[in-house]
Amino acid sequence: MQNTTHLVCTHCQATNRIPTERLNDAPKCGKCHAYLFTGQPIELTSTNFQNYMANNDIPILVDFWAPWCGPCKMMAPYFAEAAKQLEPHIRLAKINTEDEQQLGAKHHIRSIPTLILFGGGYEIARHAGAMGTVDIIRWVQSHT
Ligand SMILES: [Zn+2]
Known part of the structure; x- marks a missing residue:
């Protein structure tokens, strides 16, 4: 029996089943053939948020950030550098709380x-305040 990992394609939003041992082999989407990992954080909105949460x-x-926030x-x-290092084991995403105020409110974001x-x-952990690449990675690894 083969272990598979479900991944949502960041290009067409289709759910893919990838053999887990092939996660490091630059997997592509079975539907649109885009790379499932690009080394970049993806943008989440109220439109795609639930699909990512349910199918990854x-x-x-x-x-959670905003354009007017200096530390963000x-x-x-x-954060982008952390994406390069944490993929394909962690998916990194950004939510613009200015555009997506409902998602910010839903997750009780008090500061950015x-x-x-x-x-x-489900929420495993949260951290308020900016961090450098090494600290982001260390923080994530301490919770996974
Ligand atoms: Zn796709």
């Missing part, structure tokens, strides 16, 4: 940036 077997780390902008390159680590659609 890997944990999702979400950066400062952290953005560190706030990082929330989700597993199986």
Whole structure:
């Protein structure tokens, strides 16, 4: 029997079943053939949020941010670098709380940036305040 990992394609939103031992082999979407991992955080909105939470077997780390927030902008390159290092074991995503106020309210975001680590659609851990790449990775690994 083969272990498979469910992954939502960031391009067409289809759910893929990837043999777990092939996660490191740059898997592509069976439907649209886009790479399932690009080394970049993805954008989550109220439209795609639930699909990602329900249909990804890997944990999702979400950066709740806003364009007017200085520390958020400062952290953005560190977060992008963390995506390169944590994929394909963790999916990194960003939610613009200015555009997606409902998602911010739903998760009781009181200050930004706030990082929330989700597993199986549930919050595993959260951290308020900006972090550097090494600290982001260390924090995620301490909770997975
Ligand atoms: Zn696709």
